[in-house]
Amino acid sequence: MAATTAAIAETDAPRRRRADRSLPTAGRIRRANVERLLDAAEAVFAEKGYGGATTAAIALRAGLPKANLHYYFRTKEQIYRAVLDRILGLWLAAFDPATAGDDPAAVLEAYIRAKIRLSREHPQASRVFAREILSGALHIRGYLVGDLRRWVERQSELMRGWIERGLMDPIDPVHLLFVIWAATQTYADFDAQIRAVTGKRAQSHEDYTRAADTVVQLVLKGCGVQR
């Protein structure tokens, strides 16, 4: 779950009377409020960015007084890290399924569709992640140079194997992954542009399906894997 730093709100009691006292059962009220706050924070960070977000706005959106937010998360930075942690958990879960198997088309298609589903189901998470990278990815550098980099290397190895066996055109696997990430996340991150250009008020379920179809078609044929 917690990829870089622990989500402090869940391990740190309000203000521990004694040095270390493990929370007994981490009360249900706490759990519920923390979740409401994280949801609200994700939405506000997605829309306004870290600098533009205010703890007051987050608390308001969560339906709690600002002081209550600061009871669970001591600082704005802390709730931001907790939001990022939750997002990385989501991302990692989506990465795992695609591993070995000698069917490039199936693996690539499944991965692309999973990523687009993520864009549709968690657009705000995607936007917070995008903003974090735009800001230099300081908070998630550990994840990027650790888990993610290893995942990319493994996946690249796999693809190079496919290429050697003639199952796939010679194409730079790393750049292929960058393109797939970009093409799938754009449906969450650049939603406003897509809506403006297409004249739709919102992307429908069919729009996402058509997007996935297009990306799958483009990538599979583009790197010459048989369906």
Add this chain to the structure above:
Amino acid sequence: MAATTAAIAETDAPRRRRADRSLPTAGRIRRANVERLLDAAEAVFAEKGYGGATTAAIALRAGLPKANLHYYFRTKEQIYRAVLDRILGLWLAAFDPATAGDDPAAVLEAYIRAKIRLSREHPQASRVFAREILSGALHIRGYLVGDLRRWVERQSELMRGWIERGLMDPIDPVHLLFVIWAATQTYADFDAQIRAVTGKRAQSHEDYTRAADTVVQLVLKGCGVQR
């Protein structure tokens, strides 16, 4: 140039003594300082976002006192709009060249390479643009539903013609454009992620060339146009 609203700094004297007095020649000092401020603002907005940017930081980066910034741009909002205007001018200029012609491969390849060159030469502009869309694109909605939308419709018409004449696979032209935009801009916007994953300190000229090659290869073969 000014796509949505006029860059006010260039038409609005310090505090006009009388209602409207057109600036005589818009002095060279003004022009130079405005440009320095826009450069600095673009960098700060790209790195920190609108909410995270401060007029003090922009002025500092431009090497001017904050009060001097507010002499040329009355509000933070105003300098932000001016930065966006400059970016849209850049974007529009890059859009134009690709028009008619019956060689899909040449048109697509030229467009992709032009977009990637833009990512390399103006990464900060790209990031400001990305952040604006993430924030809902409120300031550039006019551009998106106007110029850009018309451009997309024209380009889609062209592609549909190619498809009918069998020069290109049947593929949704609008989604194809979204994918091209995403795949090319990712090299500017997600630079931090790319550097972290590849372990490089900076993307080199060759990296960009390889990126362009990969995207071109993927798109051309992916939608079945002959090179």
Add this chain to the structure above:
DNA sequence: TAGCGTCCTGACCGGTTGGTCAATAATCGC
């Protein structure tokens, strides 16, 4: 129902922010 830990929150605070202003200096047209 007593007692204790958890939860809640209005009021408050120092620092920062966007923006103003009046006084001064530089530049320009003539």
Add this chain to the structure above:
DNA sequence: GCGATTATTGACCAACCGGTCAGGACGCTA
């Protein structure tokens, strides 16, 4: 070189922001 415009800037201000705190409310367990 002289008046008028344009440019410069330190000092200042009200609003807002993140964060604190004291003290009371609530919810468990025995």
